[in-house]
Amino acid sequence: MVLSPQEKNSMEKVTLLLPQILKQEVMQLKESLQVSMNSIYQTAIAEYVAKKKREQLRQEALMMVEEYKTNPEILELNDFVEDINEY
Numbered sequence: 410m411v412l413s414p415q416e417k418n419s420m421e422k423v424t425l426l427l428p429q430i431l432k433q434e435v436m437q438l439k440e441s442l443q444v445s446m447n448s449i450y451q452t453a454i455a456e457y458v459a460k461k462k463r464e465q466l467r468q469e470a471l472m473m474v475e476e477y478k479t480n481p482e483i484l485e486l487n488d489f490v491e492d493i494n495e496y
Contacts, residue, residue: 425450435450
């Protein structure tokens with residue numbers, strides 16, 4: 410993960426607890442990729458946050474689809490638009 414100078418200046422130290430087996434796997438990954446453990450943690454957390462944001466956006470989109478299918482005002486407007494298109 411590449412950080413801008415501004416992002417580097419706004420870093421905050423965080424402490425977390427990991428199962429030993431997971432930490433060992435991260436250490437092995439660190440050695441094979443020749444990167445810092447911190448870099449692995451940052452990348453993993455950033456990817457997790459992005460995934461959760463996508464999931465949330467998808468859920469909100471599904472809710473909007475349902476709203477468009479059931480909201481009487483939207484259905485009436487859609488009928489109006491279809492009527493206009495027929496002319």
